Amino acid sequence: MIETRIRKVGNSAVMTLTTEMLTLLDAKEGDSLFVVRGDDGSLRIMAQDPAIAEALAAAEIVMDENRDTLQALA
Template sequence: MYELKVRAVGSSSGVLLPKEMMIELGLKQGDSVFATKAPDGSFRITPFDEGFAEQMAAAEDVMREDRDILRALAKR
């Protein structure tokens, strides 16, 4: 487990990843990561994956376009 501190970065906030975590995730400076929310409210940080990003964009389009249908299905 890694303890990460939230720090000021200009007028925003950021979290610095320790070198060991960067190595484990296969990241280098300038890479992008995903932060996805889990059902329990926690977040998972994973390396950026172009294929996954495209799938998520398509899923978000479907959810936005078919919101009423998905809401009706969720009630069943």
């Protein structure tokens, strides 16, 4: 487990990613990251994956096209 702190910068709360964290994520400064919430309330940080970005874009289209049906099912 790697510990990091949250600090205030302007009106935002910022979590610092250490060099070790960036290495584990195979990410660098300026890269996009995805934060996904698990069913248990945990958060998972993932480096941008084109396959995930494509799947999320497709899901967004489906949700937009079926918004009324999805709201009725919710």
